[in-house]
Amino acid sequence: MKHQFNYLTNLCYLLNEQNQVLLIMKKKGFGQGKWNGPGGKVKKNETPEQAAIREVKEETGYQPKKLQHLGYIEFIWVGKEANNQICHIFITKNYDGRLIETEECLPQWWNIDKIPLDQMWEDDQYWLKDALQGRKTKYRFFFDKNNKYLKHEKI
Numbered sequence: 001m002k003h004q005f006n007y008l009t010n011l012c013y014l015l016n017e018q019n020q021v022l023l024i025m026k027k028k029g030f031g032q033g034k035w036n037g038p039g040g041k042v043k044k045n046e047t048p049e050q051a052a053i054r055e056v057k058e059e060t061g062y063q064p065k066k067l068q069h070l071g072y073i074e075f076i077w078v079g080k081e082a083n084n085q086i087c088h089i090f091i092t093k094n095y096d097g098r099l100i101e102t103e104e105c106l107p108q109w110w111n112i113d114k115i116p117l118d119q120m121w122e123d124d125q126y127w128l129k130d131a132l133q134g135r136k137t138k139y140r141f142f143f144d145k146n147n148k149y150l151k152h153e154k155i
Contacts, residue, residue: 003076003084004084007041008042008048009040010090012037012067014056014060014095017093020112022109023037023115024037025107026105027103028103029104033119035110035115035116035120036124038059042088048090049090060100060107061100064092064095065092069088070090070134070136071089071137072087072089072137073087074141075087075141076140076142077142077147078142078143078145078150079144080143080145091132115128126139126141126152127139138154139152139153139154140153
């Protein structure tokens with residue numbers, strides 16, 4: 001079955017020397033109340049990598065460098081196809097700047113073995129820990145119109 005994707009997004013995970021990952025708590029908008037990686041929509045005339053760098057800077061104050069592209073995830077909403085998106089996944093240990101809180105997000109470092117999966121999107125339990133180890137990521141996740149996980153498949 002061919003799916004219609006309405007936009008490109010990205011997630012970019014920053015890792016530090018203490019085996020921690022930077023997550024953000026969304027304060028408003030899509031995903032409000034969930035922990036997630038910094039990221040967002042790719043704008044016109046922007047590559048997914050350029051968008052990831054811009055979004056991380058806007059949401060956390062850090063300027064990421066030397067991003068490693070791990071792959072992508074297709075997110076498909078059954079009954080709410082306007083949300084369908086392809087999300088490019090990046091990680092890096094290289095960044096400059098100073099951590100800031102914004103109107104949109106509260107950033108926080110988490111020990112990789114204590115990631116709050118119960119406060120994140122349901123799909124994260126299936127792929128995030130592998131991605132944080134630098135493993136390639138290519139999945140398709142299905143959600144219902146109320147953002148509840150239905151199923152997934154590797155692609």
